[in-house]
Amino acid sequence: MEKMTDILSDVTVFTDGRWQDHRDIHITDGIVTGIHPSVSRGDVTRHVIPGFVNTHTHLQQSLMRGMAENTGLLEWLRLIGTETVQITPERAYLATVAASLELLRSGTTTVVEHMWPTPSSAVHEAVIRGLNDTGIRAVLGRGIADRADASRRWGFEPALLSPIDDVLAHVAGLIELTADSRISPALAVPNPRSITKEGLAATRAFAESHAVPVMIHLLETITDDVMCHEHLGMSAVKFLEAADFLWPQLLAVHCVELDSYGQDILAERGVAVAYNPVCNMRLGSGVAPVVSMMERGIKVGLGVDGAASNDTQDMFQAFRIGAYLQRVANKRADILTFPEMIDIACGGANENLGLPAVVGGVSVGAPADLTVIQFDRDYATLPVRDPGAMILTAGSAAIVDRVLVDGEVVYRDGKSTRVDEEELIEGLSRLTT
Template structure:
């Protein structure tokens, strides 16, 4: 369902464009694309999306966030295994994942997507764990469609089983790799022409054999798909790969030609200088997940070093079992602050740098159009409109960018457009019965 009018104008808004704030602008959207940013004609009047108008007076417009990594089914697993190390936490999550039903998967998808939208996220990169049920995947697709969010849906793949998850993946969730790839083709057909694109999701370097890597690489490259893979969240990848192959994780992947410009490496907390150089040379993107890494005690990814090495870096919230929210504004702030704390520098990762990371930093690896410097003519109309007065804790506003970074909360997100359709208005979904969702989650 897409109820977006052919043309819509956000009137008299202050827009972040060309790395500056432009006051009193009309932002014109035609067929889901930003077609003009011009001096306001003062026609804000009714601000009725159905009539092709959104009143932006007193508001601030930024691009929608691209959450480069999440596990949406985990929105039913908040607080799970709190205070436990990664491998122990993974085993607890696995038990819940085995028990997922299509009904639960649908509810989890709607909850995670709506929570993301309400914090200004317009695109989700969903990293599904391998699962043999096509009905579960169908439920996820239906949930994404119903909320109106844009998404890359990563179908989980793996071909090495190990119940301990040290050198392989949970055998209860694996199925023949050929069947998985056939199902990925089916997903591509199912989502064609929608706001959802298919992708491939690899749990970690330990979950694919060299033969499996070759098969997945050939499949993904032939179809132009993104491959998302957890990499070096802790030293476990290095230790296990060295024990079984005599190589560290990056070398193991590289030796099997499993690093190219449509690979998104997630976390990379333990990625050393040499690994950064290899990933940069191969064009691999990185998903930075600061809140999740803190919650699980994994450490802090050296993002300034990544950027200096030429790596494309995007921002990720991760699943609600390790964050435990889908709040991109919280992650935006934390992502900057933790780098300043670990490097004892207050001048790192200000609003300009963080908004670029959070709205398009890894788009090259995701197959999405490039985006930096704010809203531009020609961009997809995936936009977030902010009203600081919705949260008095954000007032007064001296600098809109500084306020978004340092005080921004989900409360200030007033209106969100995806492909030119208003999917959040006055902080609430225009598509989902929120009372019904609350009832389903409480049950």
């Protein structure tokens, strides 16, 4: 285990909303304790930004790449659900490690995992082991639902469900199991149509009493509204509002079809949103109204979603396309610039997820979750006229020199410092479909 506990020397760092060159970043016990002018005055080639926070993914889907191509959301869900039922602890472990390393190499230091419900404690333990082995920080959402439907048209695959009380007892155990680690448990509701009002009440009560965040897919397409109207006689947002399930511990994922009323309610109740631009493109779902949501004061974070609906776990891709899609949708080139996008991608939804705030770049007192960039690793990012513009428009995993989590170097020169990647590749290659 490689540990950096002293100084990143003579770097250009994005801090306080701007680039500052020839700086030393002091790190003590995993915390940034100072950013000072450097005594060295060399040719600065390293640039430092906060690590990306991937606010939404499904790690197990790293073994399901390319599935259900050219299908819409409901058909995609049926196919992925069948595959998810068959997950084993071994496959869950390999998927978690593979996806986490892919995130780390694209500058991500925190992953927010939205697990599909599964009754297997061994699968959950395998995911935790995989996260711990890679060293990434994680918010681990344990799936919870209580409305079964074998057709998966409006509910959830019955084989994946457990009684609500059993799920909550399991999460209590996960809280103890992950204490003093980089993993913090959460609750993950698949969508409004997969849970009853009573299930939502139990979920919120547990979340508040145990101080854990909750996440829910919401209006990725109009399906949530169609099904909620069919079975409950009201829209998805009104169902969540009636169930008193909109509050500042909630992360709503996607929100592509969130109308003005829904945006107003989420803003009023302090709900944050996970924006997943590449997945929404791949499945043809649409473009989330991010600019409108932010104008209302909704906190927005960035996500890649699972590799079965995105096909990569590349945060640079989501970072760039997330900005470009909003410029197309709003017909403006002057929005979501690098400073705005870095706040979204590194801390937009952190408060709702129980994570430290990240605003304006690297800051003293924050965890040393940092990405070190070297543009000269890729001629496609040279010459560097504007570091932020270069990261946004041309950045890729190729320019990541190293990634630190809690001050520990967990990724360097294209390789994990913790995981034997050749052994990982052998394990993945042995898997059969």
